[in-house]
Amino acid sequence: MALDRLTGDTSMIFIKSEQFFDWARARSLWYLAFGIACCSLEGLIAASGPRFDFDRHGVFFRGVPRQADVLIVCGTVNYKMADIVLRLYEQMPDPKWVVSMGACSNTGGPFREYPNVFLGVDELIPVDIYIPGCPPRPESVQYAFLQLREKIYAQTEERLDARRSRD
Numbered sequence: 001m002a003l004d005r006l007t008g009d010t011s012m013i014f015i016k017s018e019q020f021f022d023w024a025r026a027r028s029l030w031y032l033a034f035g036i037a038c039c040s041l042e043g044l045i046a047a048s049g050p051r052f053d054f055d056r057h058g059v060f061f062r063g064v065p066r067q068a069d070v071l072i073v074c075g076t077v078n079y080k081m082a083d084i085v086l087r088l089y090e091q092m093p094d095p096k097w098v099v100s101m102g103a104c105s106n107t108g109g110p111f112r113e114y115p116n117v118f119l120g121v122d123e124l125i126p127v128d129i130y131i132p133g134c135p136p137r138p139e140s141v142q143y144a145f146l147q148l149r150e151k152i153y154a155q156t157e158e159r160l161d162a163r164r165s166r167d
């Protein structure tokens with residue numbers, strides 16, 4: 001058997017280890033403790049309390065962007081806030097994901113008529129999951145994390161398929 005069959009980037013060892021690391025990543029999604037407006041009370045504070053118990057999904061908050069995998073944008077993103085959101089996003093290490101929580105960060109929500117408000121945080125940074133509602137319930141945030149997990153698995157397979165078809 002050729003050596004690259006054992007050690008190349010399409011080898012069983014390499015593929016299985018990559019699947020394993022992405023599986024581990026998807027089950028320990030740490031989000032940044034950062035809130036802009038009222039959604040943060042529902043999305044971050046209530047959700048991380050004992051009633052909804054996010055810890056059982058491996059979802060914890062972290063106080064610094066360098067230790068976070070997920071940025072939950074919860075609240076109205078206005079022009080004044082844009083630099084801060086962008087800086088926090090850029091300080092997070094790859095791979096990283098963004099959840100847009102609530103009508104305000106999805107579309108500007110009730111404040112969309114104001115000239116200083118972004119009509120969605122996706123004008124600023126790429127968004128992986130959108131949560132509708134004003135405010136969304138903590139259960140919706142939990143569901144978003146489950147969807148994000150599925151997305152990570154799907155991205156792994158997509159990446160590995162592309163590599164397999166290259167050979």
Ligand code: SF4
Nearest residue numbers: 038039102104134135
């Ligand atoms: S979507 Fe509703 S609850 Fe959330 S930040 Fe906007 S106004 Fe507040």
